[in-house]
């Protein structure tokens with residue numbers, strides 16, 4: 027028997043009456059939703075406007091970051107709208123805050139184009155952050171399903187192959203940022219590179235804002251820089267590198283600089299986060315094709331990652347950058363001059379280095395994550411660190427990290443080589459102490475003083491920087507409900 031028109035279509039259904047109905051009623055809230063292995067999950071910290079119901083707020087976020095607009099549209103009926111609608115499935119009050127909630131949202135995998143961070147982010151951090159009904163919004167964490175991760179390249183080289191290419195194992199790598207950041211000529215720049223590498227560092231690096239300015243065009247820097255690398259490597263009998271920053275105003279310029287970097291024999295090049303997700307993915311593909319290690323400076327991230335109630339947590343940037351395919355990313359020092367709570371930083375490092383992570387609320391990891399065999403990405407600790415902190419750095423950050431001392435190398439009173447030597451000796455004596463099973467964290471200062479007896483540069487550095495610490499309260503710390511398990 028044929029159905030009447032009215033019973034065949036959904037159009038007479040209350041859900042599709044024209045007008046404005048709550049997002050929760052439109053299907054963007056489903057407390058009974060059963061998460062699929064293939065779903066993309068996101069957790070937002072939301073601060074609804076006064077009087078806005080948290081569940082409706084979560085539903086609105088799910089709506090605006092997936093299929094919805096502000097009013098009912100009948101064209102939904104032309105789509106698999108029940109499937110494509112994101113579902114907010116859980117809302118928890120943030121402990122200790124009266125106006126904030128954690129909202130969990132599940133997204134159908136087919137909402138996203140394969141291998142495109144640009145497409146993912148246009149939904150997840152798109153319009154939704156400007157929503158008037160939400161006073162503030164912060165993307166705290168995401169779970170990326172294996173099926174989706176497999177559409178991304180992942181780190182071009184990865185930690186294991188980087189160590190093999192460098193032939194350096196069992197210790198953190200050592201680097202330094204050339205200072206002053208801006209203004210040196212190519213020749214003087216190359217001298218800094220040479221001195222630092224000759225003194226014992228593995229890497230020197232360009233700073234985030236050095237590209238191709240009038241005082242030193244990029245080719246000058248690359249040519250003098252590689253001369254410094256080659257001379258120091260020949261003298262030391264070790265592989266050495268300098269991260270040449272290929273960041274530029276256009277992709278064409280970046281490719282040209284990266285090609286030249288390869289041509290002159292560099293093992294590594296560098297880009298800044300500010301070039302954008304698509305440009306980063308393109309450069310990562312170029313890096314894998316050309317057997318180049320790709321360093322990423324996170325310049326710009328604090329603009330949106332530092333404050334607790336609005337923007338996004340840096341751990342999500344870590345996830346996206348591992349997907350995008352960079353081999354290094356600045357991820358905090360704990361003890362240095364820039365933002366970094368110890369537990370949060372540990373969570374970032376685990377996100378970059380582990381093949382699987384469990385829910386770990388203390389470290390701010392709200393979801394379990396399987397990395398689908400994407401390579402590991404090397405965290406870089408940089409910003410206001412010096413050799414007197416070596417025991418703390420090794421304790422907090424482990425072996426798979428590049429420790430970068432800019433001021434802490436170039437600022438040494440006896441010169442750059444002496445600064446580099448102080449760092450290398452401090453590192454090696456601490457690694458030996460740790461490997462011998464000593465309580466190197468407690469005995470650290472004494473271990474350094476003993477090593478300094480036969481290393482003048484280390485003695486001078488310890489004397490100069492002995493009292494330098496950066497003990498400010500972190501702005502980004504963990505908030506969690508003891509019993510919460512996000513992957514229910």
Ligand SMILES: O=C(COP(=O)(O)O)[C@H](O)[C@H](O)COP(=O)(O)O
Nearest residue numbers: 203324356364408409410431432433
């Ligand atoms: O130039 C430096 C550090 O110089 P120095 O070693 O002289 O302090 C880097 O740009 C910062 O580390 C970036 O910060 P982060 O690594 O936190 O992104």
Ligand SMILES: [Mg+2]
Nearest residue numbers: 203207233234
């Ligand atoms: Mg810098």
